[in-house]
Amino acid sequence: MLRGSRLFEGALSAPHSNKAQERADGERGRESSVEALHEVLQLPAALRSCPALRRALAVDSAFREGNTARLFRLLRILPYLQSCAVQCHIGRARRGALARLARALSTPKGQTLPLGFMVHLLALDGPEEARDLCQAHGLPLDGQERVVFLRGRYTEKGLPPAGTCSVLVASKLGGRTLEEVAMAEEEDEGVARLKSPA
Numbered sequence: 001m002l003r004g005s006r007l008f009e010g011a012l013s014a015p016h017s018n019k020a021q022e023r024a025d026g027e028r029g030r031e032s033s034v035e036a037l038h039e040v041l042q043l044p045a046a047l048r049s050c051p052a053l054r055r056a057l058a059v060d061s062a063f064r065e066g067n068t069a070r071l072f073r074l075l076r077i078l079p080y081l082q083s084c085a086v087q088c089h090i091g092r093a094r095r096g097a098l099a100r101l102a103r104a105l106s107t108p109k110g111q112t113l114p115l116g117f118m119v120h121l122l123a124l125d126g127p128e129e130a131r132d133l134c135q136a137h138g139l140p141l142d143g144q145e146r147v148v149f150l151r152g153r154y155t156e157k158g159l160p161p162a163g164t165c166s167v168l169v170a171s172k173l174g175g176r177t178l179e180e181v182a183m184a185e186e187e188d189e190g191v192a193r194l195k196s197p198a
Contacts, residue, residue, distance in 0.1 A: 036060070052082065059086060068097035072123045079188075080172040080181045087169050094122050095160035098137055102154035112146040125166045136161050 040048065040057065047053065055078060062071035071093055075086065101118075105111045115130040124130050127144070134140075134147045138155035142148050164170070173181055 052079075055082060063089065063093065066096060066100075068093050068100070069121070072097075072121065075168050076123060078168075078172075079185045080169070081185055083165075083169045083172055087165050090123075090165055090168060091160035091163060094124075094133060094163065095137070095156065097122055098133065098139075099154060099156070102137075102139065102149055105149040106151040106154065107149070108151050110140075110148040110150040112142050112148050115141075115145055115147060118147065123168050125164050129163055133161055133163070 037057070037060070040053065043053075055074070059071065059074050059078070059082075062068070062074055075083065075090070078086070101113070105113065115127045115134075118124065118130045118134075119127060122130075122133075124133065130147070131141060131144070136157075138153045140148045140150065140153065176184070
């Protein structure tokens with residue numbers, strides 16, 4: 001068993017594989033991301049220093065670089081409304097992270113990783129979602145608590161599983177209504193703008 005999350009984070013930060021479809025999708029995403037970044041750089045300095053925009057740029061950068069360890073750290077701290085905005089990309093990010101783990105950890109005899117670690121690393125909603133994600137990608141389980149990375153077993157078929165995203169999105173409501181959350185986040189951004197230098 002490999003030790004230390006730094007090793008796994010390094011595996012998650014590795015460049016994308018060279019599959020033609022993934023490369024084409026990535027290029028389209030990077031082009032639109034670069035265009036958006038260019039537009040942001042044209043904004044006045046006061047707007048560029050807005051905390052919500054800085055968070056969005058950090059998430060975009062982690063996503064473009066394929067640094068899913070950083071991406072999931074950032075997604076955990078996003079406010080509710082920004083979390084909703086990125087929810088449709090979470091399945092793809094998890095698939096990319098799982099593919100990187102498979103490339104880094106797969107051996108002919110199989111190397112195991114605790115599902116609890118995967119739950120934390122990929123911000124999954126629990127062991128059941130981790131098991132489903134692994135099985136959807138052809139990775140066998142050792143009992144109910146560990147995934148086995150066997151060389152040649154990882155597969156990608158169809159769209160990535162979306163997941164429920166309770167940890168990354170729904171939990172951020174905190175028992176409040178959508179209107180209450182939106183008003184609170186808007187207030188927080190207004191206070192942050194007043195504190196930042198013009």
